[in-house]
Amino acid sequence: MTLSSLTLEHLLRPSALKEGKPPVIFLFHGYGSNEEDLFSFAPELPEELCVIAARAPLSLQPFGYAWYSINFDASYGKWSDVAQACESREKILHFVEEACDAYHLDKNRVSLLGFSQGSVLCYAAALSFPERFRNLIALSGYIDEQTLVEGYREKDHSSLNVYASHGQMDMVIPPEWAQKTPPFLKTLGVPCQYEEFPMGHGVSPRNFESFLKWLKNRL
Numbered sequence: 001m002t003l004s005s006l007t008l009e010h011l012l013r014p015s016a017l018k019e020g021k022p023p024v025i026f027l028f029h030g031y032g033s034n035e036e037d038l039f040s041f042a043p044e045l046p047e048e049l050c051v052i053a054a055r056a057p058l059s060l061q062p063f064g065y066a067w068y069s070i071n072f073d074a075s076y077g078k079w080s081d082v083a084q085a086c087e088s089r090e091k092i093l094h095f096v097e098e099a100c101d102a103y104h105l106d107k108n109r110v111s112l113l114g115f116s117q118g119s120v121l122c123y124a125a126a127l128s129f130p131e132r133f134r135n136l137i138a139l140s141g142y143i144d145e146q147t148l149v150e151g152y153r154e155k156d157h158s159s160l161n162v163y164a165s166h167g168q169m170d171m172v173i174p175p176e177w178a179q180k181t182p183p184f185l186k187t188l189g190v191p192c193q194y195e196e197f198p199m200g201h202g203v204s205p206r207n208f209e210s211f212l213k214w215l216k217n218r219l
């Protein structure tokens with residue numbers, strides 16, 4: 001189901017629930033991809049969930065989209081546009097709010113799933129405003145503290161749950177970056193299941209099965 005009346009282009013699979021406001025999971029793709037990528041997960045996700053896959057706002061050439069620019073200039077090394085990342089964090093927060101209103105979804109049962117750059121933004125949104133999210137699945141990503149709002153450590157993160165995974169042979173985002181996630185979250189009191197898989201920058205069948213089991217246990 002394709003919809004475009006909200007601030008971010010997106011795909012939607014309605015919940016199978018017939019009564020009440022259903023829980024929802026928002027999917028945020030990685031750099032250079034689009035909303036169709038993670039939406040391929042939708043048929044396997046729990047039927048009670050409304051599934052919404054969003055398209056990042058920045059158009060890339062010759063194709064694909066991004067949540068923020070990444071400079072690959074060899075002279076300066078790879079770096080991310082933090083200001084753009086923070087702008088996209090706010091766009092995601094706004095989109096989640098308006099989508100929940102537009103589709104009559106349960107704002108108390110909102111889950112996020114991100115891949116790569118999408119994971120960075122999911123961390124930014126959930127750790128900055130933990131009261132708005134229940135579950136976060138972060139695939140092949142990492143926490144960039146520069147994208148978190150000021151004073152985030154003083155907030156109550158006790159209702160947030162995190163599943164994080166990474167490929168042991170990831171050549172795009174070093175596993176060492178992701179390995180910092182559990183101790184970082186521990187300081188915030190956020191329970192985290194962290195796993196690594198013998199793969200590169202992607203999602204293996206074992207990885208998918210693992211996070212799906214984790215999610216089902218927390219709905």
